[in-house]
Amino acid sequence: MNQVRHLHTLGPTGTNLESAAHMWLDRRRLTDDGSVMLHSSLESAMETAPRTGEHALVACAVYPYLHTLVFENLLACRMIDTFLAPTHAMVLAAGPDAPPEPHTVSTHPAPASLVPQGSERHLVNSNSQAAIDCAAGKTEGCITTIVAARAHGLRIVRDFGPVPMVYTIHQVLEAAR
Structure with missing residues (x-):
């Protein structure tokens, strides 16, 4: 070590x-x-x-x-x-023009159960990639870290806190x- x-x-x-x-x-x-x-x-x-x-x-x-x-x-x-x-606080975040509950959500497979019921999941390789995809308009929302959400100018819809x-x-x- x-x-x-x-x-x-x-x-x-x-x-x-x-x-x-x-x-x-x-x-x-x-x-x-x-x-x-x-x-x-x-x-x-x-x-x-x-x-x-x-x-x-x-x-x-x-x-x-x-x-x-x-x-x-x-x-x-x-x-x-x-x-x-x-962890950093885990959040459901969305772009500024997204509806209150996003219909499409980028997420890494690990926290995918945090995606709201009824929203369509788009699996990505990391929580940060989820924020990047959301900010680029590929999805309306994302499950990500608060750090990545802020870095990409996303609106916090729900804060699940640190895990x-x-x-x-x-x-x-x-x-x-």
């Missing part, structure tokens, strides 16, 4: 996982020596992270495919740490033989 300096996780900027990665580096006083790299998916992060032992993947316990990610990469990664921390979350750190190594 003490050789990990570079964290790979889900982007674009504004995700709970990005925040957790910075938190992990801060807690280990590695903010000057470490880095956080954002990827379009955790799977692409796992594929591209150098196998030097200095790189790790940051995931969360509610990631719908965490079990697949772990077991498909069993020989090349190992879970070295976990920690509990709140206590377990984050996992997976060191990436050369595959064992």
Whole structure:
């Protein structure tokens, strides 16, 4: 664990996982020596992270495919740490011209149950991507973080608050033989 300096996780900027990665580096006083790299998916992060032992993947316990990610990469990664921390406040947000209850909602699969009943779900790779798609008019609303909603000028329809979350750190190594 003490050789990990570079964290790979889900982007674009504004995700709970990005925040957790910075938190992990801060807690280990590695903010000057470490880095956080954002990827379009955790799977692409796992594929591209150098196998030097200095790189790790940051995931969360509610990631719908965490079990697949772990077991498909069993020989090349190992879970070295976990920690509990709140997410950013999770919100249902909408564009300025959207109806009070959006009919179409972008969401990552993990918080998809927060989409209002009767709204059509559009699955995306991250909470931040949901906000980007909503701001671009691809959907009327999104389930996202308050950070991403504000960054994209979205109106908060409903604030679900922060969610206590377990984050996992997976060191990436050369595959064992």
